[in-house]
Amino acid sequence: MEDPSLFRMDWEVLAEILAAIVVLSFFIERSLSLLFEHRFFVK
Numbered sequence: 321m322e323d324p325s326l327f328r329m330d331w332e333v334l335a336e337i338l339a340a341i342v343v344l345s346f347f348i349e350r351s352l353s354l355l356f357e358h359r360f361f362v363k
Contacts, residue, residue: 355361
């Protein structure tokens with residue numbers, strides 16, 4: 321039988337991963353906005 325503690329959530333690691341995803345999505349959004357807010361795309 322497998323140990324149930326192998327499948328527990330490590331909330332600190334999960335919080336770090338979610339924070340990294342939020343920061344990366346912010347940078348990706350801002351870098352893509354430079355492209356899509358260019359006057360070529362606005363026309």
